[in-house]
Amino acid sequence: MTEPRKKVTIPTLFKKAADGVPITWLTCYDYPTAYLMEQAGIDMILVGDSLGMTMLGYETTLPVTMDDMIRHSQAVRRGTPNIFVVGDMPYMSYQPSVETAIRNAGRFMAEAGCDAIKLEGGVEMCDRIEGIVKAGIPAIGHLGLTPQSVSLLGGYKVQGKGALQAKKIVDSAKALENAGAFMILLEMVPDRVCKLITERAENCLIMSLGSGPHAHGQLLIYHDMFGLYPRFKPRMAKVFGNAGEVILNGLKSYVQEVTEKTFPQPENWFGMKDEEYEELLDLLG
Ligand code: KIV
Numbered sequence: 001m002t003e004p005r006k007k008v009t010i011p012t013l014f015k016k017a018a019d020g021v022p023i024t025w026l027t028c029y030d031y032p033t034a035y036l037m038e039q040a041g042i043d044m045i046l047v048g049d050s051l052g053m054t055m056l057g058y059e060t061t062l063p064v065t066m067d068d069m070i071r072h073s074q075a076v077r078r079g080t081p082n083i084f085v086v087g088d089m090p091y092m093s094y095q096p097s098v099e100t101a102i103r104n105a106g107r108f109m110a111e112a113g114c115d116a117i118k119l120e121g122g123v124e125m126c127d128r129i130e131g132i133v134k135a136g137i138p139a140i141g142h143l144g145l146t147p148q149s150v151s152l153l154g155g156y157k158v159q160g161k162g163a164l165q166a167k168k169i170v171d172s173a174k175a176l177e178n179a180g181a182f183m184i185l186l187e188m189v190p191d192r193v194c195k196l197i198t199e200r201a202e203n204c205l206i207m208s209l210g211s212g213p214h215a216h217g218q219l220l221i222y223h224d225m226f227g228l229y230p231r232f233k234p235r236m237a238k239v240f241g242n243a244g245e246v247i248l249n250g251l252k253s254y255v256q257e258v259t260e261k262t263f264p265q266p267e268n269w270f271g272m273k274d275e276e277y278e279e280l281l282d283l284l285g
Pocket of ligand 1: 027046047048049050051088147185187209221
């Protein structure tokens with residue numbers, strides 16, 4: 001018999017890093033997928049505001065609201081009692097002020113049972129991180145390609161390829177760590193910059209999304225991993241199984257079988273006893 005899973009906590013994550021075992025982190029937005037991730041032994045889930053694109057079909061993450069995020073985080077929490085669930089703070093849920101940031105971070109914890117929150121930005125967001133951590137909420141920073149600033153960044157591009165921009169990311173990582181972030185996600189940052197930041201981190205875990213192998217762990221977007229996002233496939237997204245193709249083939253078979261009247265078969269419907277049917281006909285005259 002397999003051992004029941006233990007709840008993943010911040011000390012569990014630091015222990016993995018200390019033992020040199022990479023942390024596994026995936027996006028997830030719904031109950032059935034969270035249930036599967038629980039069985040698969042994933043360490044962390046990000047209920048990302050990427051759900052605006054992958055689940056709701058928006059062009060960017062910007063239209064996503066706190067209520068969208070809470071609804072999806074609750075569904076994920078119901079599917080996984082043990083994975084460390086991170087609520088992703090959507091656009092304008094933390095930018096306006098420290099107080100707004102604390103209130104909305106608190107909603108993820110109180111209403112959805114999340115274990116931590118993540119927000120995008122560097123030095124300029126340190127006061128938000130500090131306020132949230134002071135309120136007793138574990139906080140994760142996000143540097144490099146930060147999708148909520150896609151317009152400012154000029155598109156979904158690698159960040160920190162030049163020395164000056166890379167220095168800014170290295171400095172921001174240290175500032176976020178000093179502000180109290182226990183983890184920082186580096187998205188689409190060159191591998192050597194990620195390595196430098198990981199080596200310099202003292203009390204902070206560094207996670208990579210397309211930023212190479214030297215971090216304490218890896219994050220991927222679930223929909224990219226399984227061929228479920230039709231608009232584009234970023235380079236860092238290895239396809240681990242083409243569920244999109246499996247589902248499409250299943251849908252085509254359904255259309256064919258219904259059209260050809262080979263579905264449904266007796267095992268797919270419910271009958272009634274002859275005497276009940278006779279009585280029904282009598283009742284109907
Ligand atoms: O929303 C999300 O899934 C994210 C990832 C792109 C890191 O923030």
